[in-house]
Amino acid sequence: MFGIIRSLTRGASRQQLTSKRGRHHYKGTRSGAMGRHTKRGGYVIEWEKVRSFVVPDMTDFKLLPYVSRSTQKTTGAFTAQDYFTKSAAEKIAA
Numbered sequence: 001m002f003g004i005i006r007s008l009t010r011g012a013s014r015q016q017l018t019s020k021r022g023r024h025h026y027k028g029t030r031s032g033a034m035g036r037h038t039k040r041g042g043y044v045i046e047w048e049k050v051r052s053f054v055v056p057d058m059t060d061f062k063l064l065p066y067v068s069r070s071t072q073k074t075t076g077a078f079t080a081q082d083y084f085t086k087s088a089a090e091k092i093a094a
Contacts, residue, residue, distance in 0.1 A: 015021065035045040 032049070034049045035043055037043055
């Protein structure tokens with residue numbers, strides 16, 4: 001029991017490990033490298049490592065994004081003030 005307490009006082013902490021805590025620690029973003037560094041400080045992109053996203057052709061796709069049938073159609077610009085007045089009116093009516 002005393003060994004655990006003694007180690008906590010030496011600097012070990014049970015807080016989350018971030019890049020701002022600890023010396024010489026880089027947590028990373030799990031993104032991976034897309035190239036390599038050169039001897040002279042440059043960076044060479046290796047195109048085999050670059051991510052490419054394949055999007056399917058959606059020209060004859062029959063499904064539409066879901067929108068409720070009870071949604072009222074609006075025309076023109078909708079501002080934050082319009083949203084606030086509408087939501088405040090609904091709270092007053094309820």
